Amino acid sequence: MLQFPKSSETRLQKRGLNRKMTCHGRKSVIGFLVLALTFALLFILSPGKAEAAPYVTSQAYCLVDLTTGQVLGGKNVMQPRPVASTTKVMTAILALEYAGLKEVAVVSPKAARTESGMGLRPQDKMTIEDLLKAALLESANDASVVLAEHVAGSEDMFAYLMNKKAWAIGAYHTHFENASGLPDKEHLSTCYDLAVITRYALRNQVFEKLVATRQAVIKQPGYPGGRKIYNTNKLLGSYEGAFGVKTGTTDAAGKCLIGAAQRGNRKLVAVVLRSWDRYADCQRLLDWGFTSFTREKVVDKSNMFKVLRVNKGTRIEVTVYPDRDVYLWLSQDKMGLEKVVDVDYQPTAPLKTGQKIGELEIRYLGTTVERVKLVTRCTVGREPEGLMRLFYRLYLRLMET
DSSP: OOOOOHHHHHHHHHHHHHHHHHHHHHHHHHHHHHHHHHHHHHHHHSOOOOOOOOOOOOSEEEEEETTTOOEEEEESTTOOBOOGGGGHHHHHHHHHHHSOTTOEEEOOHHHHTOSSOOOOOTTOEEEHHHHHHHHHTSOOHHHHHHHHHHHHSSHHHHHHHHHHHHHHTTOTTOBOSOSSOOOOTTOBBOHHHHHHHHHHHTTSHHHHHHHTOSEEEEOOTTOTTOEEEEOSOTTTTTSTTEEEEEEEEETTTEEEEEEEEEETTEEEEEEEEEESSHHHHHHHHHHHHHHSOEEEEEEOTTSOOEEEEOBTBSSSEEEEEESSOEEEEEOTTOTTEEEEEEEOSSOBSOBOTTOEEEEEEEEETTEEEEEEEEEESSOBOBOOOTHHHHHHHHHHHHHHO
């Protein structure tokens, strides 16, 4: 029988032990990898939370659904601030509503002296259409003053009309002092109000087309072949679906931008004021809006809201329902959604079918977005008075038995 020396045998045993340890080590590594892969797959396949609001450098901003007007997110949304040339959205609204595109306006000495303009001279004549292009694309302040004077006779009267229009369309925290957005301590608006004004302006197809134009040629005196102008809004052409709207820059307001974009059937408007990077801010907000929200029914008119006890009625109770459905854009966690009820919990007969008993207020991010009537679904007569009431109640008891 072949025998090994003890030293050799010990070495072989150690080698065997090492092989066993190696095998066990490999199994441990494989097990760890399988476990890690399992957790990775669970993380990938499990439903994640909605993407958090993006980082935005702007001191005040908001993101609004263009169709419904719902605010999806923001910061200092209702804080009045200088807004620079985003003012010209309102200037364009009034010019389009009070003047024809082919009308010719004459440049006044005051308009020609306006700073940061396109070099208009007194007595120059231009069409309203070309002045709108200059104001909205090139952000020409002198063109804005010409539009104001042509529409209202003076820029002061035009500013009065601007404020009236702002109030009429729901921009309640806005006050304009001029048509261009040049600095004035009383010339202020908010992110939300600018979104409201922009939603209104975009209903006008001429405005919508103009703010989506990247360059144009206008007929300006002194330019026999026409003058080519370029849109100051760099969001156009650099962001998928962008179609406007307006830039603004002054020392008082900082860099501002109203940006609008469309993906599929959805249209969003982002407003950033005093931004360190207005285009990146708008892009991040728009991306967030397009990817992190779903349309959900938050009020269903087919679901009974409440059963209320009726005073002095021929029926003891009445059912109450919302009078319509309500849909909102919500993030997955539904944070920020509130429902506030104001209802008469003890209505008195008689009641008609469809009669308003109360109201359901829907709030999102602290802002009221919808008010829904709460109405009855049946008619309830009034029970008889005096002695007849006793007979009537006796009759009801007999009927119950």
